[in-house]
Amino acid sequence: MASxxxxxxxxxxxxxxxxxxxxxxxxxxxxISLTPVKRSHSCCAQGxxxxxxxxxxxxxxxxxxxxxxxxxxxDFLQHQPPVKEMADWAPRIIDLMDRLGVTFxxxxxxxxxxxxxxxxxxxxxxxxxxxxxxxxxxxxxxxVRRWEVTGHVRKFEFWxxxxxxxxxxxxxxxxxxxxxxxxxxxxxxxxxxxIASGGCGVIFGRSTMSMACNGSAVSRTYQAGxxxxxxxxxxxxxxxxxxxxxxxxxxxxxxxxxxxxxxxxKPQDPRPPHQIPEHERYYFLEERYPKYGNLVxxxxxxxxxxxxxxxxxxxxxxxRLCVYLDLTHLPRELLDRKLGGILEIYExxxxxxxxxxxxxxxxxxxxxxxxxWVDYERTAAGGLRVGSPRNQHTNITGIFAMGECDYQYxxxxxxGANSLxxxxxxxxxxxxxxxxxxxxxxxxxxDRLPSSLFEQAERLHKERFQEFFRRPRDGDNxxxxxxxxxxxxxxxxxxxxxNEELDRAYEKVLELEARxxxxxLSDTGSWTNQNLVFARALEDMFPIAKAILRxxxxxxxxxxxxxxxxxxxxSITADDPAETRRQAEAWCDRFAENTRRWLKSTxxxxxxxxxxxxHYEEVDTSLxxxxxxxxxxxxxxxxxxxxxxxxxxxxxxxx
Amino acid sequence: MTDSNGSQRxxxxxxxxxxVRVRRQDGPGQTPYWETFLxxxxxxxxxxxxxxxxxxxxxxxxxxxxxxxxxxxxxxEEICGACTMVINGxxxxxxxxxxxxxxxxxxxxxxxxxxxxxxxxxxxxxDRARIFATLKKIxxxxxxxxxxxxxxxxxxxxxxxxxxxxxxxxxxxxxCMEACPQYLKxxxxxxxxxxxxxxxxxxxEITNRAFMGAAALAQIDLFNSNPIGxxxxxxxxxxxxxxxxIQVCGNAQNCxxxxxxxIPLTTSIARMGRAATIHMVRRWFDL
Numbered sequence: 048m049a050s051x052x053x054x055x056x057x058x059x060x061x062x063x064x065x066x067x068x069x070x071x072x073x074x075x076x077x078x079i080s081l082t083p084v085k086r087s088h089s090c091c092a093q094g095x096x097x098x099x100x101x102x103x104x105x106x107x108x109x110x111x112x113x114x115x116x117x118x119x120x121x122d123f124l125q126h127q128p129p130v131k132e133m134a135d136w137a138p139r140i141i142d143l144m145d146r147l148g149v150t151f152x153x154x155x156x157x158x159x160x161x162x163x164x165x166x167x168x169x170x171x172x173x174x175x176x177x178x179x180x181x182x183x184x185x186x187x188x189x190x191v192r193r194w195e196v197t198g199h200v201r202k203f204e205f206w207x208x209x210x211x212x213x214x215x216x217x218x219x220x221x222x223x224x225x226x227x228x229x230x231x232x233x234x235x236x237x238x239x240x241x242i243a244s245g246g247c248g249v250i251f252g253r254s255t256m257s258m259a260c261n262g263s264a265v266s267r268t269y270q271a272g273x274x275x276x277x278x279x280x281x282x283x284x285x286x287x288x289x290x291x292x293x294x295x296x297x298x299x300x301x302x303x304x305x306x307x308x309x310x311x312x313k314p315q316d317p318r319p320p321h322q323i324p325e326h327e328r329y330y331f332l333e334e335r336y337p338k339y340g341n342l343v344x345x346x347x348x349x350x351x352x353x354x355x356x357x358x359x360x361x362x363x364x365x366x367r368l369c370v371y372l373d374l375t376h377l378p379r380e381l382l383d384r385k386l387g388g389i390l391e392i393y394e395x396x397x398x399x400x401x402x403x404x405x406x407x408x409x410x411x412x413x414x415x416x417x418x419x420w421v422d423y424e425r426t427a428a429g430g431l432r433v434g435s436p437r438n439q440h441t442n443i444t445g446i447f448a449m450g451e452c453d454y455q456y457x458x459x460x461x462x463g464a465n466s467l468x469x470x471x472x473x474x475x476x477x478x479x480x481x482x483x484x485x486x487x488x489x490x491x492x493x494d495r496l497p498s499s500l501f502e503q504a505e506r507l508h509k510e511r512f513q514e515f516f517r518r519p520r521d522g523d524n525x526x527x528x529x530x531x532x533x534x535x536x537x538x539x540x541x542x543x544x545x546n547e548e549l550d551r552a553y554e555k556v557l558e559l560e561a562r563x564x565x566x567x568l569s570d571t572g573s574w575t576n577q578n579l580v581f582a583r584a585l586e587d588m589f590p591i592a593k594a595i596l597r598x599x600x601x602x603x604x605x606x607x608x609x610x611x612x613x614x615x616x617x618s619i620t621a622d623d624p625a626e627t628r629r630q631a632e633a634w635c636d637r638f639a640e641n642t643r644r645w646l647k648s649t650x651x652x653x654x655x656x657x658x659x660x661x662h663y664e665e666v667d668t669s670l671x672x673x674x675x676x677x678x679x680x681x682x683x684x685x686x687x688x689x690x691x692x693x694x695x696x697x698x699x700x701x702x
Numbered sequence: 703m704t705d706s707n708g709s710q711r712x713x714x715x716x717x718x719x720x721x722v723r724v725r726r727q728d729g730p731g732q733t734p735y736w737e738t739f740l741x742x743x744x745x746x747x748x749x750x751x752x753x754x755x756x757x758x759x760x761x762x763x764x765x766x767x768x769x770x771x772x773x774x775x776x777x778x779e780e781i782c783g784a785c786t787m788v789i790n791g792x793x794x795x796x797x798x799x800x801x802x803x804x805x806x807x808x809x810x811x812x813x814x815x816x817x818x819x820x821x822x823x824x825x826x827x828x829d830r831a832r833i834f835a836t837l838k839k840i841x842x843x844x845x846x847x848x849x850x851x852x853x854x855x856x857x858x859x860x861x862x863x864x865x866x867x868x869x870x871x872x873x874x875x876x877x878c879m880e881a882c883p884q885y886l887k888x889x890x891x892x893x894x895x896x897x898x899x900x901x902x903x904x905x906x907e908i909t910n911r912a913f914m915g916a917a918a919l920a921q922i923d924l925f926n927s928n929p930i931g932x933x934x935x936x937x938x939x940x941x942x943x944x945x946x947x948i949q950v951c952g953n954a955q956n957c958x959x960x961x962x963x964x965i966p967l968t969t970s971i972a973r974m975g976r977a978a979t980i981h982m983v984r985r986w987f988d989l
Contacts, residue, residue: 570769
């Protein structure tokens with residue numbers, strides 16, 4: 048049996064790809080997961096996975112173009128070498144997944160089919176029906192099961208990670224875990240620990256994320272000293288189906304095929320939608336953006352729908368925020384042919400036929416771009432040195448992070464169909480570096496560590512567990528506190544952000560945190576106690592929630608998913624050419640100044656009392672110089688002209 | 703009356719409250735009991751939100767404080783398979799069980815029970831480890847040489863992809879096993895002093911001799927039809943005709959009716975039946 052043991056927390060695409068590769072390289076992997084890994088959140092991804100391919104190459108695409116789109120989409124907030132390496136690996140990753148049996152859609156000639164996805168010029172996206180994430184996850188799950196049979200992998204499913212174990216030098220030597228069935232708490236000595244636990248959408252109450260995505264594994268690592276990067280960057284998808292339990296995605300293609308977004312002119316008009324005459328409907332996107340209508344860019348659609356329901360109080364329903372997305376004016380035949388699949392999803396979960404009744408939709412928290420800070424080792428060519436133990440290594444020696452729970456690949460905003468890629472890439476790419484780290488380390492250290500180190504950790508977590516049972520029974524209900532937390536976070540820290548609101552939300556979150564620490568259990572048994580597991584995870588949501596709020600409060604600019612109207616760049620208002628030019632010059636000055644001030648990663652560290660301390664980290668933008676994102680900006684053309692002129696002398700100087 | 707989401711389904715029968723009866727069990731081997739909960743009616747609920755509201759409520763219909771019902775869930779989009787349970791007598795996922803629809807069919811109450819073919823851990827949580835153990839037994843994977851860069855997989859026809867995709871959507875939820883008269887519950891009692899590892903090993907030996915179920919038969923079909931998977935098809939066929947294999951199937955055809963992913967299980971089983979026959983003949987003649 049292999050002599051190096053790596054513990055992987057999380058069995059989605061990132062955790063499984065790391066596990067599979069580590070096992071191939073000869074490590075013994077212990078895999079910890081809240082659910083059987085086949086049920087991980089990766090299965091929810093529908094659209095596909097991006098890579099340059101033989102077809103797009105002939106249209107002028109390249110790895111570099113994919114890299115550039117990702118960086119531009121992320122508003123330049125990510126270090127460029129890891130992104131470049133990811134784009135370089137992408138075609139090889141798709142090939143590997145193809146060999147592993149992923150049921151990618153085919154062309155009549157038998158090649159993998161690709162489709163075009165939002166924001167790119169090329170059909171880069173490989174897909175497997177409408178459930179690409181599920182198919183990729185299953186292929187990795189199958190490979191890991193194979194390694195389980197050979198004894199290289201040992202799974203702990205229905206076990207929860209409670210925290211890392213650090214020695215007196217701050218080096219990670221293992222972790223503490225708990226069996227969610229028997230509630231047994233135990234420690235595992237390990238040579239390295241990998242956190243691949245996904246996003247933290249559950250902090251926002253309901254989101255498009257799965258119930259396991261509560262951020263607690265990341266939070267426990269952050270509370271143990273790991274840095275957290277770009278917490279404030281949370282992607283919100285404009286159209287989701289609000290359910291009382293979850294917000295489920297509604298594809299943008301509904302608007303693409305002619306869907307119209309509206310609210311009654313009379314707020315909360317009680318009449319059913321078809322009885323509301325045309326002139327009493329407010330098609331707010333069409334009225335406010337006559338040029339783009341319902342097909343405004345994603346971030347604008349998200350903001351407008353959010354504003355009309357919150358600030359303007361025009362939600363269709365009184366108790367629930369939503370607007371109509373109306374397809375009922377379109378022929379049924381067209382809807383069935385072009386939108387059949389997604390309309391069935393709506394029907395399945397809402398029990399209503401969207402061909403005859405307008406859908407009710409609202410934006411939903413969808414992805415966390417931020418996550419645990421991780422390092423990388425850059426090559427002279429601007430890529431990564433594969434096999435370097437620095438890759439995906441957090442600031443805690445011996446702890447690595449990858450997948451949605453790292454901050455590395457998506458900057459201020461994630462490009463569609465890049466998440467599956469970043470998860471598989473970070474897992475595969477990091478594995479040789481992790482092995483290099485454990486081999487280079489203190490040989491056999493695992494066996495020489497004092498048993499007191501592990502006993503102490505076990506005692507600590509047992510004590511935390513027992514404390515819940517000693518609480519007075521009249522405390523608050525943790526489920527209700529969670530609902531409040533979700534409401535506060537959603538109102539203040541999603542689509543539109545204002546400093547006063549963020550300040551108020553922070554106060555409210557502190558108050559909720561104090562209540563959560565006193566919350567009462569309604570289940571005081573010690574067998575499969577989901578009540579306690581939830582209450583504990585809830586407590587651990589607060590440090591991350593506070594990092595999100597603080598990061599957003601301090602960042603006085605607009606970048607990617609982070610939008611503060613007070614600091615929005617102006618449009619060009621002049622008609623006169625000279626004045627237009629002057630405004631564009633001023634615009635570029637301000638942009639350059641803003642870049643100097645704010646093109647920095649937010650890095651949060653957790654103080655002993657759970658409060659975040661923020662500092663900023665320079666971003667490696669050495670491969671593609673930052674430039675303004677001008678999509679939809681009035682006067683964009685002249686701004687671009689001025690910006691280009693300014694870049695020329697610099698380019699000449701560097702050549 | 704029939705237009706907004708609410709009024710269409712509320713009709714004139716909108717109840718004031720929802721009565722939910724849950725078959726609970728505190729732990730393995732313990733006696734199950736029924737508990738009733740009352741929730742104020744709201745439109746557009748599913749069984750997941752009902753269970754969430756029961757947890758937030760913290761008391762039963764008589765106002766007695768009771769522990770929240772334990773249940774398993776994750777994606778809430780009917781793609782992870784976790785929240786499978788028996789709802790009003792039918793096995794299905796709780797996330798797609800819409801309360802308004804359930805009340806239309808049976809207005810007086812919603813009845814929730816754990817699956818009966820798997821050992822109960824607590825309340826609606828059952829131990830489905832057997833499903834995953836079977837995937838090991840049938841070698842449900844593509845046996846690639848390594849994870850290095852060796853180019854793409856083999857080209858495949860659209861027809862082959864479409865079939866594979868159908869079979870590959872199996873989320874190991876257990877519905878087909880719950881509905882199958884040949885798939886029987888196995889609950890292996892623990893021996894005194896037995897370690898967890900020893901217990902799991904012994905349990906697996908026992909379950910591996912029992913019927914593998916429709917999902918596993920379709921997975922053999924899936925991997926044997928994969929161009930690389932086909933290279934060790936004979937090993938899977940050996941398992942197919944072995945103990946707990948296809949001969950146990952009684953052709954009740956319940957599996958295909960309850961599969962939430964509409965996997966053509968009986969078509970797969972028929973195809974596997976033919977493959978088994980050919981394989982047996984070959985083995986007689988040592989081909």
